[in-house]
Amino acid sequence: MIGKLDLYRIFHVVSRNKSFSKAAEELYMTQSAVSQAISKLEKELEVQLFYRTPKGVVLTNEGKLLHDPITSALAMVNAAEHKILDVKRLKTGELRIGVGDTISRYFLLPYLEEFHAKYPGIKLKILNGTTSDILGFIRSGAADVGICNLPVQDDQLQVIPCKEIHDTFVCGEKYKELSQKTIQLKHLIELPLLFLEKPTISRMYVERFFKKKGHSLSPMFELGSHDLLVDFAKANLGISCVIREFVEEPLQRGVLFELTLEEEIPSRRIGIVYLKSVPLSRAAEKFVGSIEQHL
The missing domain is CATH 1.10.10.10 (Winged helix-like DNA-binding domain superfamily/Winged helix DNA-binding domain)
Known part of the structure; x- marks a missing residue:
């Protein structure tokens, strides 16, 4: 034939x-x-x-x-x-991205806006979940690429580090005086702490840092999203562990206050992940490239 x-x-x-x-x-x-x-x-x-x-x-x-x-x-x-x-020519097609709410809101949106303006015919499908969920989406073929918290250890995945982020502790007006002095870790863990639920990468990363320093964490509240941590801190319900780069606006407005730790938590990164063994689609390749050119 x-x-x-x-x-x-x-x-x-x-x-x-x-x-x-x-x-x-x-x-x-x-x-x-x-x-x-x-x-x-x-x-x-x-x-x-x-x-x-x-x-x-x-x-x-x-x-x-x-x-x-x-x-x-x-x-x-x-x-x-x-x-x-x-x-x-990217006049049609689909781009499937695995990403969490917080990273989508504070990191990904400008890139999505730029990509959609340039390639309006590409359908965008956003798969929401934790880092563990996102890696599952990629391994199963449900997502072309993922944007998630690093580190990610998996030989099957290509990892491209992007934005550097810093875990920090913030509070509302009630605990404002704490932001005016340097806090030792042993004193910090005695405060009413607010953390993300396990087993998120962010929570595990900070816990490992404290464990290396000989301290264990017992949060007063475990919450399901970064935005809730911010809201609870504003409401004076405790000291929230958040990402500094994602709370710059409330810190500048003076509705949140950052604590200075005697030992700062090492920075980490947000990154792009995708399968090494599967070639990226034309749309996914262009999208990854559009982020890389801004790095």
């Missing part, structure tokens, strides 16, 4: 033009080459497809039987080729 495709294309053009010479002009072929192609197709099908007349060519009954299905099939092939071309 694949070998006959070019022959069927020539057959279609000849039947539409009712002339070998006109078909040759449209196909940028010699009339002899067109005639030889039709003869080859007739030989392979073992039927005559055209009657040759002084005024041109006319389809035989067998040719008429072939004409409509071939016209329909070639139209489908052409439509498929145009769709592939649109995908290559």
Whole structure:
């Protein structure tokens, strides 16, 4: 079938033009080459497809039987080729991104806005979850790329570190005086602490830091989102462990206050992750590149 495709294309053009010479002009072929192609197709099908007349060519009954299905099939092939071309030009397609609420809001949105403005035909599908969920989306093929908290240790995944972030502790007006002095870790753990629920990367990272320093954490509240940690701190319900880069606005407005620790928690990063073994789609490749160029 694949070998006959070019022959069927020539057959279609000849039947539409009712002339070998006109078909040759449209196909940028010699009339002899067109005639030889039709003869080859007739030989392979073992039927005559055209009657040759002084005024041109006319389809035989067998040719008429072939004409409509071939016209329909070639139209489908052409439509498929145009769709592939649109995908290559990013006029259509889908980009599936695994990301959490906080990173989506404070890091990803500007990149999504820029990408959508440049490639409005690409459908964006956002899969929400924790870092563990996101890695599961990628491994299962449900997401093309993930944007999540690092570190991520997995030899199957390509990891591209992006934004540097810092875990810190903030409070509301009630505990404001704490922000005016340096706090030792042993004193910090005695305060009413607010943390994300286990087993988030952010929670585990900070816990490992405290454990290395000989301290264990016993939070008063364990909350499901970074925004809730901010809201609870504003409401004077305790000292929240948050990401400094994501609370810059309330810190500047003076509704939150940052504590200075005697030993600062080492910085970490947000990063892009995707499977090494699966080539990125055209859309995913462009999206990753758009973030990398800003790094």
